[in-house]
Amino acid sequence: MVKYTEIFYPIIDSKNNEEGTHQITLKISDSTKQALYSVHKALTNQLNNKRQGNAHTKTRSKVRGGGRKPWKQKGTGRARAGSTRSPLWKGGGVIFGPLSKKYTKKINIKEKRLALRNLIYNKRDKTIITNNFNKIINKPSTKIIIKELNLLGLSSQNEYILIIVSKKDHNLYLSLRNLKNVELIESKQLNILSLIRANKLIIDTQALKDINKTYD
Known part of the structure; x- marks a missing residue:
């Protein structure tokens, strides 16, 4: 009232x-x-x-490259690897990083x-x-x-x-x-x-x- x-x-x-x-x-x-x-x-x-909500990191699916398997699955003596864009690799994606977001309220x-x-x-x-x-x-x-x-x-x-x-x-x-x-x-x-x-x-x-x- x-x-x-x-x-x-x-x-x-x-x-x-x-x-x-x-x-x-x-x-x-x-x-x-x-x-x-x-x-x-x-x-x-x-x-x-x-x-602003501009903080943004790239996940492994958004990082450029890494489409080819680095080496074969078995026989090399190294750990299995499917992509060079894995978060475990240098230059790879980020796990649980910030993503851009809108905070506006009506x-x-x-x-x-x-x-x-x-x-x-x-x-x-x-x-x-x-x-x-x-x-x-x-x-x-x-x-x-x-x-x-x-x-x-x-x-x-x-x-x-x-x-x-x-x-x-x-x-x-x-x-x-x-x-x-x-x-x-x-x-x-x-x-x-x-x-x-x-x-x-x-x-x-x-x-x-x-x-x-x-x-x-």
Whole structure:
């Protein structure tokens, strides 16, 4: 079962002052157990889809050559041998080696969106809403970005920060790419793993509108 809930976010400016509020309505799970299940299922799906499963070894039937019997069955004094591609031979096949495998798991779009809404609701007290975060700098500068984060009461050294914008600004991207604990994504790239990892969220008001519209 699901329920509708309203969240009122204060909008914070670059000097950490409140300049209004923004309201969104989310459809979330009505029980903690159901919410945890939806998030776990979506996370498992995302992690499995990232696995390549390319490890592959050849069995004796797949190794090239070895069709002719190396020597006759009897009379040589040597052990019997039927093929040079036997796993006992150098250059032969591999016994019980890894084979390529697909790890993908299916999840319905509605289930995935429900998991994202549950996480957004769960992170509501760790979320900062700002106006035009994309436009806070007009040239690439990691130093300025660190200063702006500090003004918002955040530290990229002590916590993992997820910044969600409607559309990535090139200057902002260049400024953030050297900070290992800061991740920049667009609202359409919202995913379970990034939300779970984040200790703090910074969401642009336009991105928040996109999220409310897309995942309603």
